[in-house]
Amino acid sequence: MGILNTLLNVLFPPRCASCKREGDFMCENCVEQLRIKPIKGKSWYPSAADFEHLDGVIYGLDYAENPEIQAAISQFKYKFVKDLIECFANLTVAKLKQLKMLQGREAVLIPVPLHKKRLNYRGFNQAELIARATAGRFDEKIEVMLLLRRIKHTSQQAKLSKKERHRNLAEAFEVAGDLSVLSDRVCFLVDDVCTTGATLDSCARALKQSGVKKVYGLVIARAFK
Numbered sequence: 001m002g003i004l005n006t007l008l009n010v011l012f013p014p015r016c017a018s019c020k021r022e023g024d025f026m027c028e029n030c031v032e033q034l035r036i037k038p039i040k041g042k043s044w045y046p047s048a049a050d051f052e053h054l055d056g057v058i059y060g061l062d063y064a065e066n067p068e069i070q071a072a073i074s075q076f077k078y079k080f081v082k083d084l085i086e087c088f089a090n091l092t093v094a095k096l097k098q099l100k101m102l103q104g105r106e107a108v109l110i111p112v113p114l115h116k117k118r119l120n121y122r123g124f125n126q127a128e129l130i131a132r133a134t135a136g137r138f139d140e141k142i143e144v145m146l147l148l149r150r151i152k153h154t155s156q157q158a159k160l161s162k163k164e165r166h167r168n169l170a171e172a173f174e175v176a177g178d179l180s181v182l183s184d185r186v187c188f189l190v191d192d193v194c195t196t197g198a199t200l201d202s203c204a205r206a207l208k209q210s211g212v213k214k215v216y217g218l219v220i221a222r223a224f225k
């Protein structure tokens, strides 16, 4: 893998997803331009009222204000550009550090699972990589747990309307572990992007049906439809 990667880097040097400059998949200059806003009160998107089950979403960036991150995320998802994980984790880590509700409390990160078929095809779950990179910066205070399983292989969601997404995703997830390990830790579902929130809401539904009281989303970016 190492030799192949080196060879590929020589033949096809990485380019910045945003400014296209050669050298890095997301150059330092463009990373610096990403605008991470501090969290104010409960102004999480969409407001909890937009969800049936989820209590809110914490996001690093807004697609609308940071178009460069959109290209970076799609590179990451389809080509697995490993170098970008730490850049993404900067965003989730910054947000978690701002959260008052985390002060003195431990948290659990539950990656949104991929269906077995898609996992086999892609070879990795981007949500899990983001969760692990994030948790890795908090010592033992934040732990990653794979507590959900995707039982429905849903078709590509991108082309569907908000209503169709919700219908498509109903009962797509089930609990895949003992939830008593959560005890009183703050529970976050991790994904790369939140668009309508349908996926996160469907995951939250599965957890809440099994007795979890509060479930939040944690994503790199939000994207309005």
Ligand SMILES: [Zn+2]
Residues within 6 Å of the ligand: 016, 017, 018, 019, 020, 021, 026, 027, 028, 029, 030
């Ligand atoms: Zn750049």
